[in-house]
Amino acid sequence: MQGHGYAQPVQQPPHPAALVLLRVLFVAIGFFTIGFMAWTMLLRLAIVTRKSLDWGLFVAVLAADVLSIVLLGSEPGDEIHTTGGYLGLTLLLGTLVAAMAYYLAADVRHFQRLRETFRAQQPMGAAYGYPRPSSPYTATTVPSSPVVPTVPQSPHTPPPMPHTPPPGPPMATPPQRPAPARIDQVRAELDELSDYLRKHDGHHEGNHEGGR
Incomplete structure (x- = not known):
């Protein structure tokens, strides 16, 4: 079974400034020709929207302009004196006003709906400032930075203490040798004691011999 396939992508609508310029241009054409070319506005609208209603209105406006020209051309002089002339002028001006109002309203509504549809077809990333893809069928791949895993820590876990080596036995201090001056003093004392x-001993021996 085959599916319905992809929907027809909606093209991006023109810039609003360009649309305003075109509207002013076609309205000015109808206004400065006193309605004789009011059909140009409906022709442009029918080409843009491609609706049967707009094509029918274009044919109706074109027919009303042609009829107005015929009625005004049937006047014998330069001024309007007959009922046909007044009817032609009224039809011409009424068609101009109606065509201008419908053209502006329909054109604004059409492009506003087109813009909303175009935004709805865009990916969600475009709403956050990411670059839009050039086509709804293709999308640019955004490189992502590597994520470094983090180990969750409990709020009550104390921070790790720095590693300190265990206390060992006290180091033996080397024996200090007596200073040379102390050795000389002890040696002198020993010599005096020997003398x-x-x-x-000599005095004691002399006294002992004399007593005999």
Whole structure:
């Protein structure tokens, strides 16, 4: 079974400034020709909308302009004196006013609806400022930056403490050697003590011999 396929893409409507310029141009053509070319507005509208109603109105306005020209041309002089002349002038001006009002209203409504349809067919990313694809069947690929995974942390988990080495046994300090001055002093004291003992021993031996 075959599907219905893709819908016909809607073309982007012209710029609003260009549309305003065209409306002013066609209205000016009908106004400055006093309605003799009012049919140009309906012709342009029928080409844009491609509706049977607008084509029918174009034919009706064109027929009314031709009839007005015939009635006005049947006047014998330059001024209007007959009923046919007044009828032709009234038909000409009435057709001009009606054509201008319908043309402006229908043209504005058509392009407003076209713009809304065009926006509805655009991807969701276009509403947030991303570049629009050139065609509804193709889309540009937006490179995404790599996402770095994050580990969720509990609000009550304390921050990790810096690593400190465990305390070890105290290092033995090397023995301090006595200073040379201290050694000389001890040696001198020992010499004095030796002399004293030597003298004391000699004196004691002399007294012992004399007593005998």
